[in-house]
């Protein structure tokens with residue numbers, strides 16, 4: 001059994017029972033009841049005195065922390081029956097109180113992580129039945145708690161359907177290699193991706209909504225129309241983009257391909 005390759009950091013918790021006594025057939029999604037980073041989630045479960053843990057935590061910084069190896073039974077859901085079967089995930093809120101919201105990007109990361117857990121553990125259909133027989137599990141079914149809170153709790157059907165789309169979608173994507181328009185902050189910032197669309201209009205709508213850009217398969221900005229490599233190269237030569245690392249950073253953050261621009265600069269000034 002492996003851990004998710006999506007993990008950004010590891011802060012191991014001593015609070016677990018060792019090897020689980022059941023195969024992984026469930027995923028229990030919790031909320032942290034607090035707007036905390038992945039590192040903070042890890043540090044919360046580090047002391048033995050805490051007597052609690054999770055397999056994974058997703059911070060409000062959108063990072064994933066591994067606290068207990070997937071193969072081990074975490075102490076998360078107040079139930080030996082559930083925790084032996086479930087990979088447990090603590091998801092950070094975007095703010096405290098109210099309906100205990102989760103940010104959209106953290107929700108997307110959660111969907112990615114659940115999809116990955118399903119794939120690696122042979123869960124072909126990620127079900128949410130509203131009961132213990134489904135794959136997705138709620139803490140409140142096992143203990144007197146409000147976990148996972150009203151907002152995240154209301155998203156379980158959506159999470160299941162998005163995960164299933166991805167589990168099924170991957171097969172069709174590998175069959176038909178249609179061009180996808182990716183909506184990101186910059187091409188190199190893969191994590192900022194809000195979606196990948198076959199339909200350019202849908203990609204543009206998504207870009208407008210989140211203030212992002214649309215890129216083609218090769219990382220070229222399609223929308224909003226960016227400057228040409230030649231224009232950028234001339235601006236660079238005039239000193240408009242700084243030097244060295246600063247130039248690289250600014251061009252990349254603006255969504256441009258630094259290496260293509262630099263190559264053109266070198267050609268011009270030769």
Ligand SMILES: [Zn+2]
Pocket residue numbers: 030031076077139145147148
């Ligand atoms: Zn919980």
